[in-house]
Amino acid sequence: MNKVRIGVLASGSGSNFGAIATQAQSPDYPGEIAVLICNQAQAHAQERARQFGIPVHLIPNRDYGHREDHDRAVVAALQAHRVELVVMAGWMRIATPVLLAAYPDRILNIHPSLLPSFRGMHAIQQALDYGVKISGCTVHIVRLEVDSGPILAQAAVPVYPTDTVTSLQQRIQSEEHRLYPEAIAQYIQSRMAEVPTPTNVAIPATLDRQ
Numbered sequence: 001m002n003k004v005r006i007g008v009l010a011s012g013s014g015s016n017f018g019a020i021a022t023q024a025q026s027p028d029y030p031g032e033i034a035v036l037i038c039n040q041a042q043a044h045a046q047e048r049a050r051q052f053g054i055p056v057h058l059i060p061n062r063d064y065g066h067r068e069d070h071d072r073a074v075v076a077a078l079q080a081h082r083v084e085l086v087v088m089a090g091w092m093r094i095a096t097p098v099l100l101a102a103y104p105d106r107i108l109n110i111h112p113s114l115l116p117s118f119r120g121m122h123a124i125q126q127a128l129d130y131g132v133k134i135s136g137c138t139v140h141i142v143r144l145e146v147d148s149g150p151i152l153a154q155a156a157v158p159v160y161p162t163d164t165v166t167s168l169q170q171r172i173q174s175e176e177h178r179l180y181p182e183a184i185a186q187y188i189q190s191r192m193a194e195v196p197t198p199t200n201v202a203i204p205a206t207l208d209r210q
């Protein structure tokens with residue numbers, strides 16, 4: 001089987017990265033992780049990648065004045081590893097048109113809420129503040145607007161009156177670790193043939209320094 005080359009972008013612990021890397025070890029899984037890109041020097045995801053023998057690129061965003069310049073470095077690293085599908089797994093950066101143009105409809109993200117509810121950084125706290133009784137996680141295609149874009153998969157979890165951000169986050173993350181590898185595999189098998197190949201898409205010069 002010709003496996004799709006996946007590039008994972010992560011900023012933190014990398015538990016989702018670990019879940020995907022574990023599934024990707026199976027000969028039947030349709031993708032393989034070609035590279036992990038981190039923007040934070042202390043991101044634990046890097047240790048996990050080394051354990052799996054997956055190459056790591058550290059590209060600290062603070063080394064770049066403009067978000068587009070950072071994304072340009074990220075795209076260069078992805079292209080150097082011949083990445084065909086980009087998977088954000090706790091990537092604490094907002095994608096710029098530079099990244100989106102290089103991988104149109106080929107960037108996935110997981111978010112800890114049932115989108116379109118509770119977009120942004122504090123989704124779990126907001127869910128608790130609203131008193132929702134059901135929350136969960138969503139895998140979606142990345143678009144310019146944060147946590148928007150077509151939904152590929154969702155999983156729901158109950159919210160209990162005694163929940164804290166930590167307890168709800170743990171319950172959601174257990175679902176994420178099951179859902180994300182599955183949704184990625186499904187996307188590769190059913191949707192990827194319809195979207196343009198990254199090598200056919202040039203990064204528009206007009207996007208420079210926006």
Ligand code: GRF
Nearest residue numbers: 013014015016090110111112
């Ligand atoms: C996940 O909960 C995901 O929903 C959010 O960031 C978190 C990353 O966790 N986008 P980890 O680094 O995969 O452990």
